Amino acid sequence: MLALVSGFVGCSVAPQPALRGPATPVEPLPGPVTRVVLPLTVNQVARVGNRIITAEDLIARYYDMDQSRSSETRVLEPQLEYLSGIALLELEADRIGCVISAEELQIEVDSKISGFKSSVHSKYEGGQSWEEWLAQQGMNEASFRRYIEKRVRIVLLKSFVVPYYFEFEGLPAIDEKARFLQWRKRPHLSDGNPATQIPLPDWTFEKWARCVAANGAYASERRLPGLDVEPNK
Numbered sequence: 001m002l003a004l005v006s007g008f009v010g011c012s013v014a015p016q017p018a019l020r021g022p023a024t025p026v027e028p029l030p031g032p033v034t035r036v037v038l039p040l041t042v043n044q045v046a047r048v049g050n051r052i053i054t055a056e057d058l059i060a061r062y063y064d065m066d067q068s069r070s071s072e073t074r075v076l077e078p079q080l081e082y083l084s085g086i087a088l089l090e091l092e093a094d095r096i097g098c099v100i101s102a103e104e105l106q107i108e109v110d111s112k113i114s115g116f117k118s119s120v121h122s123k124y125e126g127g128q129s130w131e132e133w134l135a136q137q138g139m140n141e142a143s144f145r146r147y148i149e150k151r152v153r154i155v156l157l158k159s160f161v162v163p164y165y166f167e168f169e170g171l172p173a174i175d176e177k178a179r180f181l182q183w184r185k186r187p188h189l190s191d192g193n194p195a196t197q198i199p200l201p202d203w204t205f206e207k208w209a210r211c212v213a214a215n216g217a218y219a220s221e222r223r224l225p226g227l228d229v230e231p232n233k
Contacts, residue, residue, distance in 0.1 A: 060226030080224065085209035086154060091218055092161050097177035098184075100156045108152045109145065160184065162208045169211075 040046070046053040059076065066074040093099075120133045134144055164183055173179040213220065225231040 054232055056225040056231035059224065060231040063224065063226030076224075080222070081206070081209070084213075084220065085205060088209050088212045088218065089154070089157050089161055092165065092212060093157050095176060096161070096164065096180040098157060098160050098164075098180060100153055104156065105149060105153060108156060109148050112148050112152060113145065158205055162205065165208060165212070 037047075040052075043055045044052050045055050045058055062076045066076050069075075117130050120128065120130055124133075131141075134140055137144070139147065164180060167183070168179070212218070223229055
């Protein structure tokens with residue numbers, strides 16, 4: 001019996017693992033925080049981090065740059081004057097009832113696009129297609145047509161509103177719209193020939209805009225960031 005016990009004493013017994021309860025779930029490590037970035041809105045032109053660059057910031061920067069340029073090469077104030085003139089043009093067109101019809105617009109737009117196509121063909125001698133030229137400008141047929149339509153409409157409005165204004169300046173009418181319609185019966189684009197469009201007189205659009213602004217019929221106000229006010233204030 002002692003020998004049996006001593007035999008057991010000489011044996012090595014492997015340790016048994018301790019009993020454990022149910023495993024505790026391990027919390028996952030937090031991932032990167034997802035930030036919701038809202039799209040830029042009106043008057044916001046760029047975002048850098050959490051900083052927003054507004055259109056007023058950009059305008060003020062342009063104004064600062066213009067101050068180092070000669071008056072002939074400045075950009076901001078001349079463009080503001082031009083846009084103000086276009087606003088006067090639209091107002092005067094409404095006042096006298098000058099409407100550019102879809103047919104008139106299409107005639108001129110088709111003529112202008114045809115001219116562009118001919119110029120591209122002549123310049124590259126057929127080595128570049130019209131579609132390739134449009135792609136270089138970052139446009140396609142539809143976007144180029146919209147681009148031309150906007151400009152042609154302004155040109156047509158000028159061709160009617162400006163000469164009409166100077167012809168009847170200082171001569172009020174009982175019915176301004178009726179007088180304009182009668183005046184407009186002279187040869188113009190409605191005959192389908194762009195060559196008969198009433199040409200602008202020698203006076204410039206800028207002179208016309210100054211005359212209209214000076215008569216005080218339309219109130220105006222300017223708020224130019226960098227010149228009149230601090231941007232965004």
